[in-house]
Amino acid sequence: MKRLALRGLTGRCRILIGESARNLAAYAPKNRTLVVTDRKVYGLYRSLLRGWDVHVLDRGEKTKTLATVERLQRALLRKGYDRGATLVALGGGVVCDIAGFAASTYMRGIRFGFVPTTLLAQVDAAIGGKNGVNLDRFKNVIGLFSQPDFVITDPGFLATLPAREVRNGLAEVVKSAAIADVKLFHFLEENADRALALDLKILGRLIERAAGIKVRLVARDERERGARALLNFGHTLGHAVEKTTGLSHGAAVSIGMAAAARLSAAWGLLQVREARRLVGLLDRLGLPTRAPEDKRRILAAIDKDKKKDARLVRFILLRGIGSAVIRPVRLDGLKEILNDLC
């Protein structure tokens, strides 16, 4: 087991990579813990949850609402959980986001932990203390920064993960490598096929490295006023693609990363062959690298992205594989250029 520690404003988070979910009771007292999960995970891992008090959510992004949070908090209240309770999320990013927000605002904050079951959540969503829900069609606009007490990252869950979900997670690993770790990028190039074939040894190493990158960036800048924003590489455009096309998060971010790499090359920041290398790796991982349809709608959606500050967008560009920079870019100019690049 590999342990990482992340000290945030709201407390210290232990990330336990390679720990078994069967040891959950060592981290959360069974008699004072409510486990939140979704229907699918509950169906697959019911035996793991024997003896635990469980609250089951509907699946998917549409569940990420304040109404869902309120139902969960009402359940906590009716079941008599007080300030000494622990809330545990067992599931993907959606379950973690909802549970983290509900716990952080129940009685002004109770203890909580995550047991991420998807690759995406293990390498990205469960780490860093961002939580929250959507409002209308705007992603994650209601939420806060609050560190979980623990994250149990059990690669065993990946055995039941659909191929699409594996690719989703790998997109975020590519992102981490592209912004901060050229060796990890090379390792991914060498082992793309084994990763896609769910080789748990390879996936374990990818999780460890990608989680480590995220922990370092968040530790430097929990509130995303600087360095943490590098983790948004591919996400400004990615969120817009996700919203307008309904593509999965990983696929949308892949398109966003490819466009940002082309833009970096067009502006002379990144060598053209490095941009091609990124696009090539995404291709090999079965991830899309061009926007599928009506680009005007996608570009219009950037306007509403919560990361914009007035008319400037903090855009993440590459100056090499493993090295990223933040550039404030005027929204109008960006839209014009991106039309050709995505």
Add this chain to the structure above:
Amino acid sequence: MKRLALRGLTGRCRILIGESARNLAAYAPKNRTLVVTDRKVYGLYRSLLRGWDVHVLDRGEKTKTLATVERLQRALLRKGYDRGATLVALGGGVVCDIAGFAASTYMRGIRFGFVPTTLLAQVDAAIGGKNGVNLDRFKNVIGLFSQPDFVITDPGFLATLPAREVRNGLAEVVKSAAIADVKLFHFLEENADRALALDLKILGRLIERAAGIKVRLVARDERERGARALLNFGHTLGHAVEKTTGLSHGAAVSIGMAAAARLSAAWGLLQVREARRLVGLLDRLGLPTRAPEDKRRILAAIDKDKKKDARLVRFILLRGIGSAVIRPVRLDGLKEILNDLC
């Protein structure tokens, strides 16, 4: 103007006692600020709000719901407010509680400030960074700790305050004096009539002293793991009275303080004449000191108070005027004794 500063985990709060609300623009940029208020305050102070973008809430405790928070956040979103926006609450404790929570969870936290318009909010509710809403019939169970950037305490608002609201605020001043400041208690005894007659000079001094006590206790213990709990003197029982009888917060807390003082005396902690001195001051301020009706319902409601930790209640007792202690008390024993004392 008297300035107090409170450094919390989420930032530094400036409390400006005696500042005029007309100077709001010096603290919040007019073009990037949404002011939240309620119908009554809006009716009284519309001229003050000329040129400001305003969001008007319904009045009263029943407005304190997640649904209200969501409507406010939707308004922020639709009006295009981003992370650089400021939210200002102009109103009493309810408006501050809602706005503070909405701002702290909008885009993971935007800047916010309070302009409290009631005595209760000026001496208590607007200070300390607790915010939140009710769920079903449970008070303040959804919320968090988050410091406002500024609190503008303008005693001029008190000129339009109904007598009932003045007494409400004075109950919290009595509380502050009883737990931490015997001189303030004496000053109140000397000036009770002038305070009730809205003598702004007297009220200004009361606000300054009571706000100072709260700032000191919160600075020592923002998350209420110790000393801050002293501010709950009279509130464990008070919340139960408020919920079951519909009495105002100040009146309910007054009954709670009187009972806690009698309990302190019954347990030999407080001299009987000191307990009578507290009850006497509350009487003079026109505040009730006995529970009005069915005590069983009131005592049952303590069970649901969010401050209980399992079966123990952290009860605040007095060992002298100006000196309070926290005692963990078994819920069963407490209920038996209180039946005779409240």
